Amino acid sequence: MTGNIDNRLRKPYLWLLGFGGTATLLISGSTAVNGPVTTPPPPAPTVLAQPTTPPTLTPAVTPAVTPAVTPAVTPAVIPTMSQPAVTTATSQPTTTPHVTSAPQIAITPQATITSQPAVTPRMTAAPQPTTAPTPPPGPEAGTRQARLFTNGRWQPEKVRVPRSGSGRYRVVPGQARPPRGKGKVVRYIVEVERGLPFDREEFALQVHRILNDPRGWGFRFHRVSRGPVDIRVSLSSPAMTDRRCLPLRTLGLLSCWNGGRAVINAMRWNEGAPGYRGDVASYREYVISHEVGHGLGHGHVSCPGRGRRAPVMLQQTKSLHGCRPNPWPFPERGPRALG
Numbered sequence: 001m002t003g004n005i006d007n008r009l010r011k012p013y014l015w016l017l018g019f020g021g022t023a024t025l026l027i028s029g030s031t032a033v034n035g036p037v038t039t040p041p042p043p044a045p046t047v048l049a050q051p052t053t054p055p056t057l058t059p060a061v062t063p064a065v066t067p068a069v070t071p072a073v074t075p076a077v078i079p080t081m082s083q084p085a086v087t088t089a090t091s092q093p094t095t096t097p098h099v100t101s102a103p104q105i106a107i108t109p110q111a112t113i114t115s116q117p118a119v120t121p122r123m124t125a126a127p128q129p130t131t132a133p134t135p136p137p138g139p140e141a142g143t144r145q146a147r148l149f150t151n152g153r154w155q156p157e158k159v160r161v162p163r164s165g166s167g168r169y170r171v172v173p174g175q176a177r178p179p180r181g182k183g184k185v186v187r188y189i190v191e192v193e194r195g196l197p198f199d200r201e202e203f204a205l206q207v208h209r210i211l212n213d214p215r216g217w218g219f220r221f222h223r224v225s226r227g228p229v230d231i232r233v234s235l236s237s238p239a240m241t242d243r244r245c246l247p248l249r250t251l252g253l254l255s256c257w258n259g260g261r262a263v264i265n266a267m268r269w270n271e272g273a274p275g276y277r278g279d280v281a282s283y284r285e286y287v288i289s290h291e292v293g294h295g296l297g298h299g300h301v302s303c304p305g306r307g308r309r310a311p312v313m314l315q316q317t318k319s320l321h322g323c324r325p326n327p328w329p330f331p332e333r334g335p336r337a338l339g
Helices: 002-034 045-047 057-070 074-082 085-091 096-106 110-126 138-147 200-211 238-244 266-271 280-295
Strands: 169-171 185-193 219-221 231-236 256-258 261-265
Touching: 002 280, 185 200, 200 280, 231 238, 231 266, 231 280, 238 256, 238 261, 238 266, 256 280, 261 266, 261 280, 266 280
Parallel strands: 185 219, 185 231, 231 261
Antiparallel strands: 169 185, 256 261
């Protein structure tokens, strides 16, 4: 029993002696590895000899040092960040420069380069709003509107009328029936010289409205495009007016009634007369009523007195002779809707 007890006591003592000797060897070995501070860092094989370093670090450390300057930076950064070698390298003072250089390579300006395309569309889209707003209307538009509204009426827009047209008339097709009533029906036709800057249909509509106005001659005018007619209303250039009005002298300025035709001078239809002071719409009503009045058997009259309303058969294109302009045969009847 004594021998067994001695052996039991000796075994822990021997185990402590063995552990102390091993610790002494390890302490002496670590002192030899660390060395003084002034000595240069151990070479790369020293790092590989550490038992804690995994064997896979050898191919990862080698490309991380050499291709740091070369363009192949991105593939070197990906393996270093995926490996847990960074945790081991922090315990090694010799590998600290490699750890600090790895984040520098990882923090590249790639993030800013990827954000640059987002700035490019903004720069291209910036000039677009400058072209979007429409320019403000110039003074011409305001001047035209002020000129078109005269004497409480909207005036027709003026156009450029040539001195002469083609010399041939074109009949406005279709017909316009007379208003309902008991008055006599007068058949008439409307024609426009070719080459004039007026719409034929619009001219025919205005003629029909003027002739059938309640302030007019009191007949029921029926526009047709064929067959026998009582009156022709012909819009003519100044040169054509002079030829159609012979032997009367119109001098390219006046209109006339001649040979069953009311020859309407296109220049006057466009500009009016001085006595109407820019009221071209009212002058058009006068010149149609006046020339068709000749076709109905009415002659020229004089002004009944200064300041009084001019008769429609007064030559108001030449002068009002002190009268006030008046485009209607019976202005006291007042306007009403046609039936």
